[in-house]
Amino acid sequence: MAKVIVWSSLKFHTGGESNLEIEAVNVKDLLARLGETYPGLQPQLKRGVSVSVDGIIFRDGWLTPLNPDSEVILLPKMQGG
Numbered sequence: 001m002a003k004v005i006v007w008s009s010l011k012f013h014t015g016g017e018s019n020l021e022i023e024a025v026n027v028k029d030l031l032a033r034l035g036e037t038y039p040g041l042q043p044q045l046k047r048g049v050s051v052s053v054d055g056i057i058f059r060d061g062w063l064t065p066l067n068p069d070s071e072v073i074l075l076p077k078m079q080g081g
Helices: 008-014 027-037 039-047
Strands: 002-005 019-022 049-053 056-058 071-076
Touching: 002 027, 008 039, 019 027, 027 039, 027 049, 027 071, 039 049
Parallel strands: 002 071
Antiparallel strands: 002 019, 049 056, 049 071
């Protein structure tokens, strides 16, 4: 299962946990499963998030594959500028 770290303001919606484990094949699947498991996260996920997978930040890498030992960090959506 991928290890998922959420930023502090989202912990309210995960029962106070910032470190989660979710089984998913890619980032899109992971975000869908997070929303199913933690419905309070859905509004933020719909607004958008940036995702770091094993240290590489993706803005639109929804089909990025995940390994069972991947570390995924949810970040506030990064805006270009």
